[in-house]
Amino acid sequence: MARMHTRRRGSSGSDKPSADEPPEWSDVDSDDIEARVVELAEQGHDPSQIGMKLRDEGVTGTPVPDVKLATGKKITEILEENDAQSEFPEDLRNLMIRAVRLREHIRENQQDYQNKRALQNTEAKVRRLVKYYRGDEIAPDFQYSYDVATELLELEDE
Template sequence: GDDPSQIGMKLRDEGVQGVPVPDVKAVTDKKVGEILDEHDAGRAVPEDLRNLLARAVRLRDHIDENQTDYHNKRALQNTESKIRRLIDYYRGDEIDETFAYSYEAAVEILE
């Protein structure tokens, strides 16, 4: 259920049976995401892109209720720009070649 970064923080802070694990890769020679993928527990969308999609959906919902909030309209534009750049980066490897960002696609991914 948790993202790889949250799992890494829990291992660092709480540890395994009370023993902290400061660096998962130093212990296992694999990143947390690679371990999750081996056990078919990985996500379809990379964590950083998923977080940006969630932010864009929240901003869009806020702007629908507050049309004159120009600061958050600009924040939405910046966030959507980051999403498009990140999609170009991941396209072909971790994201389908035909994927294009839209609000509806973001809501569908987050469900």
């Protein structure tokens, strides 16, 4: 499939090896994994960061290669069950952070046409994602704007 805002084709990523059960060397209890996921979320980590931390550090020193194989649930499902999820989906939040940073950069560097285009593309992606998530994961009347994004990101940081 081609990239969204250029005519180039993207390179495909690697596929995860197919497995039906966790490896024998990773015999961590699923309750311990869920507790660690909630603990990391309370420390302010995103679901993708939680997965990497569990892969690298693990629970009590034993790495967890795949949370879904070990517990039967995705990280986001575990966070929903324990009311530890963030207000906005991770991909939308990251794009809003990028758009706010780009707008602040353009305010200081008005001749930077390349980043003006990058801001337009990023805000288009944000609007597209807002449309996708509207009603299910965010409020049905949510509209993206720079002011709304800065307010939301400041509230989330506190």
